[in-house]
Amino acid sequence: xxxxxxxxxxxxxxxxxxxxxxxxxxxxxxxxxxxxxxxxxxxxxxxxxxxxxxxxxxxxxxxxxxxxxxxxxxxxxxxxxxxxxxxxxxxxxxxxxxxxxxxxxxxxxx
Amino acid sequence: xxxxxxxxxxxxxxxxxxxxxxxxxxxxxxxxxxxxxxxxxxxxxxxxxxxxxxxxxxxxxxxxxxxxxxxxxxxxxxxxxxxxxxxxxxxxxxxxxxxxxxxxxxxxxxxxxxxx
Numbered sequence: 001x002x003x004x005x006x007x008x009x010x011x012x013x014x015x016x017x018x019x020x021x022x023x024x025x026x027x028x029x030x031x032x033x034x035x036x037x038x039x040x041x042x043x044x045x046x047x048x049x050x051x052x053x054x055x056x057x058x059x060x061x062x063x064x065x066x067x068x069x070x071x072x073x074x075x076x077x078x079x080x081x082x083x084x085x086x087x088x089x090x091x092x093x094x095x096x097x098x099x100x101x102x103x104x105x106x107x108x109x110x
Numbered sequence: 111x112x113x114x115x116x117x118x119x120x121x122x123x124x125x126x127x128x129x130x131x132x133x134x135x136x137x138x139x140x141x142x143x144x145x146x147x148x149x150x151x152x153x154x155x156x157x158x159x160x161x162x163x164x165x166x167x168x169x170x171x172x173x174x175x176x177x178x179x180x181x182x183x184x185x186x187x188x189x190x191x192x193x194x195x196x197x198x199x200x201x202x203x204x205x206x207x208x209x210x211x212x213x214x215x216x217x218x219x220x221x222x223x224x225x226x
């Protein structure tokens with residue numbers, strides 16, 4: 001089955017700096033890669049996603065890149081703000097079977 | 111109410127009890143999931159229902175029994191649980207567009223389960 005690894009497990013950044021989270025997956029059949037943000041005590045929320053026919057996608061300060069050959073994808077957050085502090089999860093889906101990474105605790109310090 | 115709603119939000123049960131978790135989605139999706147979220151562990155996929163048929167049972171112990179009577183409702187029946195089953199149980203829904211498989215899952219608020 002699919003195995004998703006996510007790094008780093010914790011990430012501390014200064015406000016205004018960029019944050020990068022990286023994930024690798026094992027199943028070459030995976031074709032959909034969503035990212036979720038989970039604030040303390042709240043549900044995971046979809047923030048951006050990318051399909052396997054696209055190499056990069058951007059939405060304001062958030063971007064995701066996908067390298068199918070290397071089986072890795074990354075989340076980039078630019079100009080970080082305190083409200084970006086949360087746990088971020090990557091996931092890989094192969095026809096409906098979402099497997100999640102272990103999560104990255106992002107802390108943005110003023 | 112819109113989105114994905116779960117009840118109850120909190121549940122404390124003894125190991126000999128039987129209880130059920132309920133999930134309802136108002137997004138018109140045709141796939142629903144149960145996930146288990148434990149501290150410092152990845153979200154664990156438990157069950158997937160697509161078009162009301164179970165398509166995934168991820169080696170979950172039989173003390174967890176899912177039920178999907180229709181595409182809007184999902185239940186998780188619990189019996190003779192163990193303390194290690196204490197966790198946040200998240201329901202999610204998604205849309206299976208067949209061309210690309212399922213789209214992003216939308217989560218409910220979760221049920222915080224404590225087994226004593």
